[in-house]
Amino acid sequence: MTAKSAQRSVALSITGLSKSFAGVRAIDNLSFEVPEGRAVALIGPNGAGKTTVFNMVSGVYPVDCGTIAVNGVDVTHMPSRKRIAAGVARSFQNIRLMAHLSVLDNLLVGQHRRNASIAAMLTPYRLVPSHRWKREALQALAESGLEAYAKENVGALPYGVRKRIDLVRATLAGANVLMLDEPAAGLNPTETNALRGDLQALKARGLTLLVVEHDMHFVDSVCENVVVLNFGQKIAEGPLSTVRQDRLVREAYLGVEEEA
């Protein structure tokens, strides 16, 4: 495993990243890498800065300093809109599905990156009974066992279902690096198991995952490595079993890792 990972190329690389909000350091000189095809968990107590990392990698927030590279390309100053084409897509901690659109339509927006030409934008695809785009989106839903919800308006759906649809949408752009912000939060045990299956299927397809998650059993079953953040600083990194022995980590968590 370790020998093999040395040969892997780096899918996501973060170097010396810092970010302050109104003088308060949310991220402090953070560096870590996610090798191609691996799943890394970014963990830490509430307010540690995990979502802020996602926001900087996806370009929602500009960085104060440091660099971010996706598939070897420096995206630090790339406009947020173009980063999905560089290969990084994300889901959202507070689920950001478009409320007035159906599940299927949300997924179709998710396909935009691969269908961005003017011709594609002006194709009256809704007139075509089972257009390739619709079939593709339905297929992705079916793979997660969610096809029954295709025509539903997202606003009315249960939390766990919306959470998983947010994830499906992130997979449709064809990005090879997925950042998932607490994908298991608020899911019941059945849904959590289904999600685990979804993520394992993504890994089997060779995708690279960076997962923020509080459920350590879940992390253990999906991720090979964890990076632990506390007050914006990396305090530990490595396999979960090693990291959870770490004194700093134990202090930062005060038993949170036992919770799940």
Added chain:
Amino acid sequence: MSGYLTGVLVTLSFNIIAAYAVYLPIAAGQLNLGIAGFMAIGAYAAAFLTNEMSWPIWAAVLVSAGLAGSVGLMIGLPVLRTHGIYLAMATFALGQVISAVFLNLEVVGGAAGYPVAAYAPPNIVFAAAAGVVGFMLLLSTTRFALYLTAVKSDPTVADLLGVSVRGIQAAAFTLGAMVAGFGGALYAHHYSFIEAQHFNVMLSVFPVLYVLFGGTQTVLGPLVGALFFTLAPEWLRASAEWRYALFALFIILFMAARPQGLVTMSLFRLFGRRKPQVTT
């Protein structure tokens, strides 16, 4: 067809075109309160082309619509940097400025108005309105229409999914200006006379009301809104004055109770052929 009915249907046609001109930017989350300005550009440009350059009506109308759209794009790019109430104010001012320019443009009659020699009969107006509705229905089956809603619903996420938010908004604004110019150009040739005072604030505001009343969630909302606001006053015309007050009260109460407008997605679902079935 009686002259009265024809007159009402012509008004309805122009109202429908105006409603869709306003609907396009609204669908992308932007209020254009200066639509009358773009109608004026279309009207004056087309009238000038048929009067002074002897162009055929159809060519003058199409080119003028394109011109209104180009002006919309040129003005839209800087104006669309503003949002919400500021955008509404900027477009409002824009409409007034354009109208003021024509008021002082002597080559098209200035304050005295501008007679238009070439005539577009009612059938042409009906066909034009039907064409605009058809175009909008077709547009509603594309990704572009999907992105209008996406950009309105959550611009941050649309951007992160790779959609050019400014591009979509500028396109919607431009297309709306084009439709407004198209309507204005036909207006000039149907009523045979235009004056700058006609393209006033009310002309900009009423279509917004049609659209908000009809609902912005579906492409049929503006059509229903324009129908309602054209036909209801006609029906009230024969009745006592106090009914107008009742009408106004109804509008206020309706909008308070149903801010999403009359025609919505869930309404379609309610009357859909098949009940949605969800299993958990």
